[in-house]
Amino acid sequence: MSNAMNGKSLKMAEGHEKYDLIIGLEIHVEPKTNSKMFCSCSADFWEKEPNTQTCPVCLGLPGALPLVNKKAVELMIKTGLALHSEIRRKTKFDRKHYFYPDLPKGYQLSQYDEPICEGGYISVSGVDGSEKQIAITRIHMEEDVAKALHAKDATGEYTLIDYNKSGVPLFELVTEPVINSSDEAWEFAKKYQQILRYLGVSDADIEKGQMRCEPNISIQKKGTWKYENGEIIPTTDAPLLERVEVKNIGSIRFMKNAIDYEFNRLVELAEAGEEIRQQTRGWNPAKGKTEFQRYKETAQDYRYFPDPDIPPLEISEEMIDSIKKEVPELPDEKIWRYEKDFGISAYDAGILVEDKAKAEYVEQIFAAANNTTEIITDAVKFLNGIGASWSNNAGKSIVESSLQPKALIEVITLLHSGDITRNAASQLVEKLLNEGGNVSELVEKLGLKVLNDTGALEKFVDEAIAENPNAVADYKSGKMNAIGFLMGQVMRKSGGSAKPGDVQTLLKDKLSQL
Amino acid sequence: MSTIITQDDIKHLEKISMIRLSDEERNTFTPQLTSILEYVEKLGEVDTKDVPETTQVTGIVNVLREDEVKPTFTQEQALANAPEQERGYFKIRGSLKNIAADA
Numbered sequence: 160m161s162n163a164m165n166g167k168s169l170k171m172a173e174g175h176e177k178y179d180l181i182i183g184l185e186i187h188v189e190p191k192t193n194s195k196m197f198c199s200c201s202a203d204f205w206e207k208e209p210n211t212q213t214c215p216v217c218l219g220l221p222g223a224l225p226l227v228n229k230k231a232v233e234l235m236i237k238t239g240l241a242l243h244s245e246i247r248r249k250t251k252f253d254r255k256h257y258f259y260p261d262l263p264k265g266y267q268l269s270q271y272d273e274p275i276c277e278g279g280y281i282s283v284s285g286v287d288g289s290e291k292q293i294a295i296t297r298i299h300m301e302e303d304v305a306k307a308l309h310a311k312d313a314t315g316e317y318t319l320i321d322y323n324k325s326g327v328p329l330f331e332l333v334t335e336p337v338i339n340s341s342d343e344a345w346e347f348a349k350k351y352q353q354i355l356r357y358l359g360v361s362d363a364d365i366e367k368g369q370m371r372c373e374p375n376i377s378i379q380k381k382g383t384w385k386y387e388n389g390e391i392i393p394t395t396d397a398p399l400l401e402r403v404e405v406k407n408i409g410s411i412r413f414m415k416n417a418i419d420y421e422f423n424r425l426v427e428l429a430e431a432g433e434e435i436r437q438q439t440r441g442w443n444p445a446k447g448k449t450e451f452q453r454y455k456e457t458a459q460d461y462r463y464f465p466d467p468d469i470p471p472l473e474i475s476e477e478m479i480d481s482i483k484k485e486v487p488e489l490p491d492e493k494i495w496r497y498e499k500d501f502g503i504s505a506y507d508a509g510i511l512v513e514d515k516a517k518a519e520y521v522e523q524i525f526a527a528a529n530n531t532t533e534i535i536t537d538a539v540k541f542l543n544g545i546g547a548s549w550s551n552n553a554g555k556s557i558v559e560s561s562l563q564p565k566a567l568i569e570v571i572t573l574l575h576s577g578d579i580t581r582n583a584a585s586q587l588v589e590k591l592l593n594e595g596g597n598v599s600e601l602v603e604k605l606g607l608k609v610l611n612d613t614g615a616l617e618k619f620v621d622e623a624i625a626e627n628p629n630a631v632a633d634y635k636s637g638k639m640n641a642i643g644f645l646m647g648q649v650m651r652k653s654g655g656s657a658k659p660g661d662v663q664t665l666l667k668d669k670l671s672q673l
Numbered sequence: 674m675s676t677i678i679t680q681d682d683i684k685h686l687e688k689i690s691m692i693r694l695s696d697e698e699r700n701t702f703t704p705q706l707t708s709i710l711e712y713v714e715k716l717g718e719v720d721t722k723d724v725p726e727t728t729q730v731t732g733i734v735n736v737l738r739e740d741e742v743k744p745t746f747t748q749e750q751a752l753a754n755a756p757e758q759e760r761g762y763f764k765i766r767g768s769l770k771n772i773a774a775d776a
């Protein structure tokens with residue numbers, strides 16, 4: 160680590176002793192629908208020719224009538240159910256007004272006071288490692304805006320607009336300001352992304368801009384504030400420090416970096432006695448810093464009002480019940496169950512369930528093991544050991560390997576019955592990951608079956624003793640460790656097929672007779 | 674109830690409408706907007722004590738659409754009314770970079 164880095168982390172640690180970090184998150188996600196939110200244009204705008212997926216509704220032409228996409232509503236309810244939110248039985252859409260060319264109607268269809276989902280939480284690991292529930296304020300539906308490209312030529316500055324993205328459904332999740340570190344913010348966003356993928360609600364693909372994070376950040380001197388009824392309020396006469404919003408960050412890692420950067424910047428300002436003004440900033444990934452965009456002096460005046468063209472929604476119990484049935488077992492529940500049923504550590508379980516395809520593969524392995532704890536324990540060792548290194552090297556998920564769930568269990572069964580050694584089992588798993596194959600044929604072909612032929616084993620032991628007089632002398636003179644060396648020699652001669660226990664017994668026996 | 678429009682209100686309206694007015698225009702619009710609001714305020718004289726707040730009059734709920742893609746405008750149709758275009762994009766003159774809205 161460079162000196163500069165040391166200096167920086169030292170400063171950060173000092174800052175944390177004096178100031179609390181208070182973060183609220185807004186996360187925008189594009190759900191996986193075929194069509195847009197209020198019209199039948201394709202929602203798949205990625206790398207399409209500009210302005211080839213538009214209609215009167217998403218171009219904001221006069222007289223166009225928006226029609227709510229049922230699937231988008233169902234996906235939001237599914238998300239809310241998974242995040243422990245209340246699903247509003249009565250909900251509506253509102254117009255949020257502002258002027259910008261990426262918004263052709265002059266307003267964005269959104270939800271003001273009756274969002275589909277209210278409340279809920281995602282659990283993260285708190286400072287002391289215990290579980291911390293990050294409260295969700297709401298998740299509401301809105302429409303995405305068009306894509307605007309800013310450019311300049313001899314005639315001056317201009318903007319190019321592509322309306323393919325205009326009207327694509329967008330979920331906006333808002334948390335309470337109860338996040339107190341960049342790690343918590345990172346974990347919250349990661350888990351939200353993981354849950355969306357498990358649910359099949361969204362790919363939340365960062366590269367394609369399907370997930371955007373906006374943290375609002377403030378620092379307050381320790382002991383000068385408290386969180387009450389959803390608000391940060393002062394507990395002394397001194398006014399609270401203003402907050403900063405970092406807009407439209409296209410990656411979870413960058414969001415973490417932006418929070419760390421802002422914390423340091425704000426602490427420096429506060430320590431220098433400089434005023435912190437409420438403002439909007441942007442993240443510059445190339446420079447690794449946030450950049451000032453504008454001050455936020457007055458509250459935004461969006462003039463929300465209910466959209467008169469979209470009748471309100473009444474969400475029935477039947478609809479909620481049927482969607483509830485589609486919510487799969489989620490990562491946290493799986494981790495908890497694996498711990499309880501098979502004694503797998505939360506850390507190991509976390510690796511097993513990191514994505515849905517892998518979790519399904521692991522479930523197949525557990526089923527092939529008839530849910531037997533001893534076999535599963537070894538299966539996890541192989542998966543998170545050799546399996547994980549294979550994944551790292553190959554740059555692929557273990558799901559894409561040639562290792563069949565049943566084959567892994569066959570290997571472990573052979574190991575447990577004493578037919579192969581652990582060393583041989585590892586060799587087999589490695590082979591199966593790369594090439595697959597029939598386990599018993601491989602055992603035969605590679606000569607991995609444990610040497611049960613006492614005569615052959617005796618021959619290897621005799622040879623090892625004859626070839627290594629020094630080790631024998633050491634052992635005889637009381638250096639018991641020397642037996643390890645001799646064992647290794649015998650194992651090598653047997654091609655790993657001898658059982659270590661048998662080798663040791665026979666070696667000791669022979670050596671004592673010398 | 675009075676609804677006197679001030680110069681500050683006009684400036685706020687300019688900001689959210691993204692237009693710029695001259696002092697002369699502000700002086701014209703201030704009394705004009707005031708008189709419009711006073712006229713609309715006549716509605717305040719109606720007794721609405723027993724009338725529920727209404728944002729929908731049809732009583733219809735749950736107008737939903739299946740998630741199906743249907744044919745849409747061609748690029749040519751979409752751009753038919755564009756004052757200017759470039760490589761299939763709508764083209765807008767002037768610097769808009771720094772007025773990005775907070776949506």
Ligand SMILES: [Zn+2]
Nearest residue numbers: 198200214217
């Ligand atoms: Zn459309």
